[in-house]
Amino acid sequence: MGLEFPIFAFSHCRDVVAAVTRAGGMGVLGALYFTPDELEMELAWIDDHVDGKPYGVDLVMPAKVQLPEGVDAANLEHTLEDMITQEHRDWVEKILAEHDVPPLPDDVERGHHLLGWTDATARPQLEVALQHSPSLLVNALGPPPKDIVDTAHEHGIKVAALASNLQHAQKHVNIGVDIVVAQGTEAGGHTGEISSMVLWPEVIEALPDTPVLAAGGIGKGSQIASALAMGAQGAWTGSIWLTAAESDMSPLVVEKMLAAPSSQTVRSRALSGKPARQLRTEWTDAWDREDCPGFLPMPMQFMLVSDALNRIGRAQRRELVGMPVGQVVGLMNHVQPVRDVMRQLVEEYVEAVERLDVLNAD
16 A cells, blocks of 8 residues: 555544654544535645655444434434433433533534434545545444445545454455454444454454454554564554644543553443443443433434533543543553654564564574
């Protein structure tokens, strides 16, 4: 794919994406939270700041989201909003009141809560991406629709998809996905239950003709060396870029991540309705309480909590503020520019390989 280093970096921040690509890896922009117009601006900016080097775009097209029949994309958000129960809305307000979280000011525009969480709403994002020059299209949840894979190939774009078990990986290959990202449970965001050190070789050995990227908990070059030794073609990283100097994370979120040990994450459905690893906070703990009415299915859970998370962030309620992040957060102890993180990963990789060479010589 024309990379100097087989390091892929997922980020919602365009500055991080462009910096990783310029440093010899591949930055991959997470498109989920952008409207099509916003994504157009982000990708145009990236095109202008990667010096013609390759980058990717990550979409979310969950395979198992059940939407009401006969509802078109234009009415989808309104229909789903109506399906959220008052009991759930009241319970969210109860938690916010317990922590004195004020409402959003009247002059703050409420965002679109559905965003790219469904096939119907992600397709406009895809159309925008195809008007630019990404080298890779990635699907984050389940196998991408077959027609999406075919369309990407028609545009000369390779397709990757994340898999948390071997069955998912095989489904990806069966519909023509070019690259499987085997993501262990240590990863931030949506992830399964199998650890990286078990999942990586399982997928690699079962799919000898398909390139596999190792993902889940990678924050050191020595981990990349171990993945390549198993037969992976590269490493997929995400969490470590949240504390990069170029990241657009709020100072409070960065401060909490720098201080958090690896044990301070939890897989919770509180964000989207599907298990997603994130910082453990009093917000995630609240969703395990006996008085909680339960989680809503994707994408209604995010639609339910979207404004609440906005309010928490604006109010800077430290005990509630969280972020999707992997267990590697325990290694994220310093703010560094992207180029320094990349250099450190490469140097640590070289050191790990040299240690093996010494053992072989002995």
